[in-house]
Amino acid sequence: MTRSIRAMYFSPTGTTQKIITGIAGTISKHFAQETHTIDFTLPEERMKPISFSRDDIVIIGVPVYAGRVPNVLLKYLTSIMGNDALAIAVVLYGNRNYDDALIELRDILNNNGFKVIAGGAFIGEHSFSKTLAQNRPDEKDMNIVEDFANQIINKMRTSNELQTVNVKGNQPYRNYYKPINKEGIPVDIRKVTPKTNDRCLDCKLCVTVCPMGSIDPEDVTKLKGICIKCGACIKKCPSEAKYYDDQDYLRHKQELELEFSSRNEPELFL
């Protein structure tokens, strides 16, 4: 059967996009098919209803937030209709841990009528940091991406009946991971918002990259919606004008940089 290849991702700082595009590229080349891309990073895309058919193979990726699938995406993800399409579930995490995010994504897709035939947990530069898992996914990761895609192609060619893949994770899922303060008490960084310094040129790029559509175009120093700490406005600002100064956030970022500096490698499930 000739299948249409669909690449889908939410990727505020681009690491998920890189892995999904890499997997889809190798699969597309093998089947001499074009990849159709659905980038659901921005809110407008998540307003569109979406459904697939048994002729599709959907490679779908999200970053790990607090050890889980980002909760702001649940409404959209659970609305996607699989209609027996094949799926490959991928999560990107910032070298701490992916905890139960991959199993949660696999289950969401299963419940939506997809058959999830492979899963992968890859590592991307941490959204909070410029040093933790710096510049990942790198060349070594991209070689693993190619191997992974080739193993998927092989599985599709050789299996008579494709089974749902087993992936690592707990059921029931653990609670959302919470950072702690210096007294060891869990802190809630959900209310933390970015500040703007005087290097801001008012180019409004931050307005266009915010996945929540939360930065006020009339005054980019103001928010008109929630901040999910995705890092897009900070990492993409050409004049480094956006930053966080919340003490709990900064302490958590530093702790992650110190505690999780040794390199994790991607984990593949087929």
Ligand SMILES: Cc1cc2nc3c(=O)[nH]c(=O)nc-3n(C[C@H](O)[C@H](O)[C@H](O)COP(=O)(O)O)c2cc1C
């Ligand atoms: C709110 C938030 C929570 C995160 N939680 C985790 C986590 O639990 N474990 C981890 O290793 N990385 C975590 N990260 C880091 C991202 O998963 C990682 O940097 C990912 O590569 C970002 O994907 P993107 O480049 O597609 O935006 C978190 C990032 C954010 C913004």
